[in-house]
Amino acid sequence: MSNNKTSGSAKRRTTCRICGGSRLFQFLSLGDTPLADAFVEKENLDKPEAKYPLDVEVCEDCGLVMLVNIVDPELLFGDNYAFYTSGSPQAVAHFRRYAHSIIERFPELAKKLTIDIAANDGVLLRPLKEFGAKVLGIDPAKNVTPVASAAGIPMITDFFTEITAKKIEEENGKASLVLANNVLAHVDDVHDFVRGVKLILDPHGVFIFEVQYFVKLLTNNQFDNVYHEHHSFYALRPLKKLIESEGMKIFDVEEVNTQGGSLRVFAEHADGPHFVKPTVQEMIQSELGLKLDTREPYKSLSSRAQHVKEELIKILDDLKKQGKKIVGYGAPAKGNTLLNFCGISTQYLDYIIDKTYFKHGKFTPGTHIPVFPIEKIQEDGPPDYYLLLVWNYAAGILNQEEEFIKKGGHFIIPIPAPHII
Numbered sequence: 001m002s003n004n005k006t007s008g009s010a011k012r013r014t015t016c017r018i019c020g021g022s023r024l025f026q027f028l029s030l031g032d033t034p035l036a037d038a039f040v041e042k043e044n045l046d047k048p049e050a051k052y053p054l055d056v057e058v059c060e061d062c063g064l065v066m067l068v069n070i071v072d073p074e075l076l077f078g079d080n081y082a083f084y085t086s087g088s089p090q091a092v093a094h095f096r097r098y099a100h101s102i103i104e105r106f107p108e109l110a111k112k113l114t115i116d117i118a119a120n121d122g123v124l125l126r127p128l129k130e131f132g133a134k135v136l137g138i139d140p141a142k143n144v145t146p147v148a149s150a151a152g153i154p155m156i157t158d159f160f161t162e163i164t165a166k167k168i169e170e171e172n173g174k175a176s177l178v179l180a181n182n183v184l185a186h187v188d189d190v191h192d193f194v195r196g197v198k199l200i201l202d203p204h205g206v207f208i209f210e211v212q213y214f215v216k217l218l219t220n221n222q223f224d225n226v227y228h229e230h231h232s233f234y235a236l237r238p239l240k241k242l243i244e245s246e247g248m249k250i251f252d253v254e255e256v257n258t259q260g261g262s263l264r265v266f267a268e269h270a271d272g273p274h275f276v277k278p279t280v281q282e283m284i285q286s287e288l289g290l291k292l293d294t295r296e297p298y299k300s301l302s303s304r305a306q307h308v309k310e311e312l313i314k315i316l317d318d319l320k321k322q323g324k325k326i327v328g329y330g331a332p333a334k335g336n337t338l339l340n341f342c343g344i345s346t347q348y349l350d351y352i353i354d355k356t357y358f359k360h361g362k363f364t365p366g367t368h369i370p371v372f373p374i375e376k377i378q379e380d381g382p383p384d385y386y387l388l389l390v391w392n393y394a395a396g397i398l399n400q401e402e403e404f405i406k407k408g409g410h411f412i413i414p415i416p417a418p419h420i421i
């Protein structure tokens with residue numbers, strides 16, 4: 001790409017991926033960090049790890065917030081992509097409700113062809129297929145698509161681009177519903193992506209997608225959601241500009257709770273049949289009310305991130321001085337941003353427990369903390385403190401660990417501001 005400079009194996013964007021503008025203001029730099037899912041095998045602990053900067057900038061023309069360091073997507077989402085959506089009961093429940101809301105709102109469209117971009121293991125398409133929709137999934141991760149295929153969901157293993165859209169259209173015709181959840185943030189060339197959607201969408205079809213909402217990241221200090229998979233952090237204002245620039249329109253938007261707070265966006269061809277709901281303009285007004293068109297909120301996020309780091313280290317230092325045993329709870333991708341940014345390793349955490357099988361026996365990228373199955377706690381006895389790295393599930397986990405807390409155990413919750421429960 002001519003508008004990118006290459007440094008090592010990460011490119012650095014110098015222009016906005018939505019409007020092409022070059023007035024980019026860098027407000028956050030979380031340091032050189034390995035890929036968040038690159039857990040390290042024991043025998044590789046002495047070898048150097050590939051690290052890439054995490055620099056976040058806002059476009060002062062359209063308001064898009066971007067990670068400007070672009071790692072090769074094959075490294076991020078190809079062979080070793082680790083996440084099976086169906087492995088998370090919360091995600092399965094979310095997508096089931098989501099599918100039913102689509103069927104309820106667009107029953108006629110749901111009877112025809114539905115294409116899910118980044119379909120993962122088919123978690124959203126399964127209920128639609130049960131309803132009688134003709135479904136097709138596309139996903140680049142070679143380890144997840146066979147899982148969907150085995151469940152009877154036709155799958156294409158590829159990245160979604162205008163070129164793949166053309167092939168899909170030739171073989172399957174146009175789709176009445178195009179779905180794309182938690183994927184637009186992963187895409188560098190977003191114009192190509194939206195052109196692909198427009199190409200395969202029936203003239204009366206609807207494009208429904210979810211993206212993490214930048215306003216939630218901002219107001220809840222979720223800076224640990226910055227890792228190399230996430231290229232963009234969307235507010236509605238730049239998103240609307242993107243969709244409209246490709247001859248489509250957003251006619252409705254809702255806030256949903258997934259991923260720490262997301263937008264569910266409904267779009268169609270510019271001359272499509274739906275009236276634009278007032279909620280679209282109202283949400284943009286509320287974003288402007290937060291002064292997202294100025295530098296202030298971004299600078300403020302940056303200083304709060306620094307504050308989280310200082311406060312968290314202070315808490316951990318105090319506890320270690322008192323001889324307390326601390327274990328990490330969960331090893332999510334965002335946890336690795338937090339651990340690397342704060343410099344938290346085995347000087348504080350004895351180890352981390354996590355349910356995900358493939359992480360067991362490995363070490364966290366960059367910080368080299370061993371990861372064990374949760375059964376490790378039964379062998380060792382509970383620690384004095386858990387550092388809750390999956391803070392987005394805090395409510396459920398505190399409930400589940402009621403017994404631990406009753407017996408005097410504590411949780412350190414790092415985000416939005418470090419505190420102890």
Ligand SMILES: [Zn+2]
Nearest residue numbers: 016019059062
């Ligand atoms: Zn821009």
